[in-house]
Amino acid sequence: MTSTAGSTDLSVLRLPARSRAVPTATRVATRRAPAIVIPLLAVLLGGGVVVAAQASGHWATTGRDAISGGSGTGAGAQGGVDGSGSGAGADTSALPATPDDVKGWMTLQMVLDATFPGVTEAGLRTEFGIPASISLTTPLKDLDGVLTGFDVASLRTWLNAAT
Amino acid sequence: MSIENPAPPTRRGGVPHGGRREVPRRSASWGARTRLVRHSLQAVVLGYIGWLVASRAVSDGASPESLCPFGGFETLWTWITTGRTVAHTHPANLALALAVTVMALVGRGSFCGWLCPLGTIQEALYGVARALGHAVPALGRWQRRPAGPGWRKADAVLRQGRWVVLAIALGGAALTGTMLFREVDPWSALLAIAEFELSLAFVVLGGMLVLSFVVPRPFCRYACPLGAVQGLIGYASPTALQRDADACLGCDLCTRACPMALPVDRSTRVTSAQCIGCLECVAACPSQDALGVSVALPWPAHRAVDGPDTHDQELVR
Numbered sequence: 001m002t003s004t005a006g007s008t009d010l011s012v013l014r015l016p017a018r019s020r021a022v023p024t025a026t027r028v029a030t031r032r033a034p035a036i037v038i039p040l041l042a043v044l045l046g047g048g049v050v051v052a053a054q055a056s057g058h059w060a061t062t063g064r065d066a067i068s069g070g071s072g073t074g075a076g077a078q079g080g081v082d083g084s085g086s087g088a089g090a091d092t093s094a095l096p097a098t099p100d101d102v103k104g105w106m107t108l109q110m111v112l113d114a115t116f117p118g119v120t121e122a123g124l125r126t127e128f129g130i131p132a133s134i135s136l137t138t139p140l141k142d143l144d145g146v147l148t149g150f151d152v153a154s155l156r157t158w159l160n161a162a163t
Numbered sequence: 164m165s166i167e168n169p170a171p172p173t174r175r176g177g178v179p180h181g182g183r184r185e186v187p188r189r190s191a192s193w194g195a196r197t198r199l200v201r202h203s204l205q206a207v208v209l210g211y212i213g214w215l216v217a218s219r220a221v222s223d224g225a226s227p228e229s230l231c232p233f234g235g236f237e238t239l240w241t242w243i244t245t246g247r248t249v250a251h252t253h254p255a256n257l258a259l260a261l262a263v264t265v266m267a268l269v270g271r272g273s274f275c276g277w278l279c280p281l282g283t284i285q286e287a288l289y290g291v292a293r294a295l296g297h298a299v300p301a302l303g304r305w306q307r308r309p310a311g312p313g314w315r316k317a318d319a320v321l322r323q324g325r326w327v328v329l330a331i332a333l334g335g336a337a338l339t340g341t342m343l344f345r346e347v348d349p350w351s352a353l354l355a356i357a358e359f360e361l362s363l364a365f366v367v368l369g370g371m372l373v374l375s376f377v378v379p380r381p382f383c384r385y386a387c388p389l390g391a392v393q394g395l396i397g398y399a400s401p402t403a404l405q406r407d408a409d410a411c412l413g414c415d416l417c418t419r420a421c422p423m424a425l426p427v428d429r430s431t432r433v434t435s436a437q438c439i440g441c442l443e444c445v446a447a448c449p450s451q452d453a454l455g456v457s458v459a460l461p462w463p464a465h466r467a468v469d470g471p472d473t474h475d476q477e478l479v480r
Contacts, residue, residue, distance in 0.1 A: 012185040013450055015412060023409040024431055030405060030459035035445050036197050038402050038456045039277050042270030042440075043204065046262040046278075053258035060254045061229035100247065152250075 062105065099159035104141030104152050111155070112136065118162045127158055186410045187451040194446030201276070201441065205283040212280045212354075220357035227354045229253045232274070233332070233389040235260025237344065240337035249340050263389070264396055271397035275383060275390050276441030281350050282383055286422065288375035305377040318424070321385045322437065329388040349382060379422040383439065394436025399461050404433035404444065410452035417454055420447035427454070432463070 025032070053059045095114045096102045102111060108130070112121055124130065128150045134143070144151045215227040228234060234256035238248040242257060266274045275282050296303035308314055328344070335343030345351050345364070349371050352364035359365065374381040383390050406417075406427065417427040420443040425435050427444045448454040 011188050013188050013412065014185045015410075015450075024405060024407040025457075028405075028431065028459070028465055029463045030432070030457035032405075033402065033456050033458045035442055035456040036200065038458075039270045039273040039440050039442065040200070042266040042273040043277055045269055046266040046274065049262035049265055050258055053254075053261075058254055059258055062226065062253060 099156045099163060102140070102152060102156050102159065104144065105139055107137050107139055108134075108143075109136040111140070111159070116159055116163045119159060123162070128155070186453075189449055189451040197442050197446050204277050205280070205286075208278050209280040209283050216354055216357065226251070228351060229255045230259060231256060231350060232259040232263040233344075233392070234342070235263075236389070236392055237332060237336040237342055240333070241340055249336055249342055251342055251345060263393060267393040267396035268400050270402060270440050271400050272390060272393050272436075272438050273440040274393060275387075276439035279383075279389075281353070281387075282380055282439070284353075285371070285375040285380045285382060288372060289379045289422075292376035302376065308377070318384075324385045325387055325391040325394075328386050329391040332388045344388065379424075380439075384423060384437070390439070391436065394438075397436060397438075398434070401458050401461055402456055403459075404430075404438065404440075404454065405457040406431055406433070406454050407452055410450050412450055412453070414449065416447045416449065417444035420444050432457070 024030070050059070095110055096106065097114070099116065102114075108121075108124065112119065112124070121136070125132070128143075128147055130143070130147060130150075140152050140155065212227055212230065215230070219226060228251055234252040235258070238252040238256060239260065241247060241249050248254070248256070263274050292302060293306065296306045332342075332344035335341075342348075347363050347367050349364060349368035352362065352368040355364075371382045378384070404427065408431065411428070413428065415428040418425070418429075421427055422441065422443060423435075423437045423439060425433060425438060425444075427433055433444075442456075445454045445456075
């Protein structure tokens with residue numbers, strides 16, 4: 001397989017004698033590139049997109065960041081990616097602007113602080129059977145599964161109906 | 164390393180019938196170096212995700228789910244139409260979806276082959292199983308079975324599953340505003356492994372892990388919607404693996420090395436939506452010039468070649 005004129009050269013291969021094809025590059029208008037460069041370039045460009053998103057404030061890995069993050073993203077805009085909104089003050093900007101902005105990481109107190117019309121602590125506790133022993137600082141997601149019939153989606157529905 | 168005793172080329176650049184020639188052998192270290200780089204990147208990503216999962220278990224850190232690019236594709240419609248993201252997704256998912264789109268445009272399925280942690284886990288399991296297969300004959304027989312004709316038919320049908328999953332995942336998210344796919348998503352289950360409770364997603368994850376012992380990357384082949392998205396975007400990519408039949412030995416080592424079982428040895432340009440760009444085929448090829456990556460317009464023009472002197476010119480496509 002590798003002998004040439006009586007000597008052995010491991011750096012070459014002898015192809016079997018048969019009909020040979022015209023080289024692909026002759027038939028198809030393509031240009032060879034170093035094979036490993038392409039995936040590495042793809043990884044670098046993909047990483048560049050992530051870095052650009054982080055640098056421009058379009059990066060949030062929790063709803064908390066999206067709403068109250070220091071990047072100035074809009075209050076209540078859960079996506080928070082349009083860069084609009086005041087973003088003034090972490091405490092108020094973290095509050096949900098609409099029932100649809102209510103998230104599992106938010107506490108009962110934040111829902112009440114959002115001052116949705118017609119929503120009171122008593123009403124909330126009665127509607128979902130939340131006992132007084134459960135503090136208002138409890139995140140909503142911690143109530144999910146603990147209280148029968150409570151989940152964030154049903155809370156949003158109730159808030160929408162109440163407002 | 165140059166071609167020795169080349170037969171005189173025809174005016175079309177080919178070699179006459181019966182001509183023998185020698186082509187450069189690819190250095191074995193090329194494959195080793197490429198694998199080292201690829202596996203290092205995979206290990207870094209997997210390690211980072213593992214660290215996120217562990218941090219999440221002990222504190223209320225960011226959810227690793229926010230680093231899933233497919234979440235970005237699932238939430239895209241809702242984000243475009245309402246400015247919001249569906250539950251469990253965040254702006255980071257959208258940024259990652261854009262990053263994967265760019266990667267697919269440059270290197271087709273390179274995210275799958277070089278970064279995806281779920282693919283890495285499946286690949287690692289299959290690697291371990293292959294090693295075990297030499298010692299455990301029953302396992303070895305199961306691993307050889309997918310090469311049989313009956314399995315090949317089933318494999319071809321099952322591969323269409325990715326499109327079904329993609330349609331359900333994207334359509335469901337757009338119509339209901341929730342991540343329907345999350346209920347069966349093995350990746351989501353793996354990220355929640357610290358809070359294990361029996362669910363359909365964990366059953367799928369278990370099935371996938373078991374199947375990984377006999378089939379390389381089963382989830383990538385049959386069900387991954389992110390791979391399907393990249394395959395679609397990749398059709399617009401200017402890069403592709405290219406086989407030069409003139410320098411090909413016809414040994415089919417490339418096809419055997421392909422974790423997605425693509426027929427590399429019978430293709431001219433590998434433009435399959437299933438190619439994950441791992442370069443295992445190139446690393447396995449003993450001929451330096453036979454397989455490589457080429458750049459062209461997404462659908463490269465065919466140059467006029469006069470005369471029928473090739474045995475596989477019909478494979479140009």
